[in-house]
Amino acid sequence: MLxxxxxxxxxxxxxxxxxxxxxIIVRRVRRAMRSEVCSIYLxxxxxxxxxxxxTRGLNADAAGKLSLKADEGLVSLVGRRAEPVNLEDAHVHPAFHYLSGTGEERYRSFLGVPIIHHRQVxxxxxxxxxxxxxxDEGEEAFLITLSAQLAGVxxxxxATGAMMSLTPNSPPVGADFRYKGIAGSxxxxxxxxxxxxxxxxxxxxxxxxxxxxEQEVEDFYQALEAVRGDIRKVSSRLSQHISSDEKALFDVYLKILDDNSLAAEIVSKIEEGNWAPGALRQVIKLHISFFE
Incomplete structure (x- = not known):
């Protein structure tokens, strides 16, 4: 299981x-738990x-279109309690609410776990x-562990604004972000x-x-030069405290940065339509896969 x-x-x-x-979560969880349905509500x-x-098991066309109010159904009950709800027959529970269009009417057993990050559901x-x-307890523990991983994602x-609004008809939201903290005093x-x-x-x-x-390419080369400068400074500062073999590692790092083929690959990805950080990720991940 681990x-x-x-x-x-x-x-x-x-x-x-x-x-x-x-x-990925709904597909893999459904298979791992051999359940007939796995769904995520945000x-x-x-x-x-x-x-x-x-969702896997319910009507796939309903994803992104159907919703439950904050006080409606078993899903919101899990959210309000901020703890798992495990039912043998969901249909007889007072909070049960049939979400029309999903095809869930034939499913009886229900296990829902909250996705919590910093005390927020x-x-x-x-x-x-x-x-x-x-x-059983093992299945519940498995789902709780996965929900914790999903919470970070x-x-x-x-935080990056990728889910400013999940409903297609919601009014646009400004660019400002508000973060709730926990008071220390x-x-x-x-x-x-x-x-x-x-x-x-x-x-x-x-x-x-x-x-x-053009600007992305220029920014990339400026970043390369900035890193070269940082490595030289660190090498100089530590030269009196490390062996010649260890100091040689800094020369290796500089040679990697001077590798024109690597830089050319990244510039090529930028020219194909990705910004510099994304292009860097693409190329580095590709080289990692080669080594693996």
Whole structure:
């Protein structure tokens, strides 16, 4: 089970978009748990409705179109409680609400777990069976673990504006972001804000069409020169503290940066229509796959 979780996590982390990550989850979970249905509902940031975003087993055409109100159905019950709901027969539960157009009327058993990031419910991961039965503790633990992984992917999509609104007819939202923090002490403090970025990770770099190919190429070469300067500074600063063999590593790094074929590959990807960070990711991931 651990190896399966690891493989799914790797696939989700490498997904090129939020929707791709959701599709991977529902497909892989349905197969792993041998369930007849796996679905993901996400909370729309504007309406707070639960939008059916991805599913295997229900009507695929309903994804992205159907939703439940914040106080409607078992999915919202999971969200309000912020804890799993495991039912042998969902239809007899007072909170059950049939979502027309999904084809879920024949499925009786229900297991829903909340997708939570920093105490905020971002959505609900659901599996269903046609037969009446309760899901066991192992299945529940498996789903909870996956929902934690999915929470990070969704939180990143929120932070980058990829899910400003999940409903197609919602009004446009401004470019400003609001982040809710947890107070460390009472009172008021005034100062400069600092954005703490996570560790560099190629897998989180999205593809993006550049406004100017020429500018992206220029920015890329400027970045190369900046890194060369950084490496030279570090090499000089540490030269008195490391061996000659260790110091030679910095020369290797510089030679890698001076490799015209690598730079040419990245420039080629930019000219094909990707911005510099996305082009860099494409080329580096390709070389990683060769070594693997």
């Amino acid at each position: 190896s399966l979780l690891r493989r799914i996590t790797q696939e989700v982390t490498a997904a090129q978009s939020l929707q791709a990550a959701l599709d 909370v729309d940031p504007n309406s707070q409705d639960y939008i059916l975003m991805a 971002l959505g609900v991961l659901v599996v269903q069976h046609e037969e009446r039965r309760r899901f 969704i939180a990143h999509a929120e 009472s009172g008021v403090a005034i100062g400069k804000a600092a954005v703490i970025f996570p560790p560099a990770d190629l897998d989180v770099i999205p593809d993006r069409v550049p406004q100017s190919v």
